[in-house]
Amino acid sequence: MGSFGNSCSGEKTQDDDAIIPLLTSYRMGHFLLSHRIVLAPLTRCRSYGHVPQPHAALYYSQRATYGGLLIAEATGVSDTAQGFPHAPGIWTHEQVEAWKPIVKAVHDKGSIFFVQIWHTGRVSHTAYQPGGRAPFSSTNKKANGKCLMPSGTEYDDYSQPRALETEEIPLVVNDFRLAARNAIAAGFDGVEIHGAHGYLLDQFMKDGVNDRTDQYGGSLENRCRFPLEVVEAIAAEIGPERVGIRLSPFGSHSDSPDSNPEALGVYMANALNKYNILYAHYIEPRVKTSMTTLETNESLASARKAFKGTFLVAGAHTRQSGIEVIESGGADLVAYGRLFLANPDLPRRFKLNAPLNKYARETFYIQDPVKGYTDYPFLDEGHDALVGKEQKKHVRCPFLEEDEQS
Known part of the structure; x- marks a missing residue:
């Protein structure tokens, strides 16, 4: 594969008349x-049943390009991690084996494939928990809002959580470590730790949630201790060159605000440097919740300056805003959610500045293996098509799912 280095200078390939910054090559650690x-x-x-299915191989391979980076959907690290219907896991042998052909399908297209691993914490319900037990968190404060139940159609209030005991935290760190080991066993190139959007690690980082009085609460350093222990354990297990993390310091998803989000973002960037991880994936400050995107003067510039590895951004980016953030040096890479969901050939469409398919919101979270999943057309199949024309009840994810902000 040819290389442009890390330049956005507008160099040309053999088949490009003019290349946009989003389509320049970039060396991310040992990945080109x-x-x-x-x-x-x-x-x-x-x-x-939280087991990846064969249709996911088509879904991901449709969006794979030679030398492209894909990040697989949020994947549970244990049987206590779930809070959403039919989200995948990676804590059992069956799940690992089910991921293998999916990863192979992506690798066969020449793409790099990471998997995001998560624990939802209090953003869950007893229906998802082993034995119907209470979900756990940094706190015993209940999250407001409604949880989409295992049926995929019914809602209920989030369940009352219990605060993790201090001595339990290393056990959860180990769950993340083992999930990362399993990800490599499944063939993934690396893992992205989900430390954003009001899920468990974010529930520890944010002072609007964390009310602990032990070494995991109070000061910024204490609140970030658990997420950084997860980073340290995973980096030691699979190598820091295979580790990324997603953060949303400015977000307040699922009642998870912070009183000084810029300080949180910078602190984490500096702390992550000590572990030499591959990348940090920050959500733009304009994305406040799953329902709210606002204009703001807040910026990721200080975190970008502090972090020494590859810097990804996400949050309602368009083709033009993606060009601008790369061109300005605000990020190295830009993640796209809804646009990539609806346009499996998004890089090609951006290259040609071609029209984009419209996404069908009502199909985002249904369980159909085709509709709104693998049936979005490629450019040469016609464009501006809306899949899922049969009107179904719109199921909106009660958490911040990336298609709501990328």
């Missing part, structure tokens, strides 16, 4: 990316 357009992790609710 052919472009800077990344598939954001998107919960799709098609992993029946």
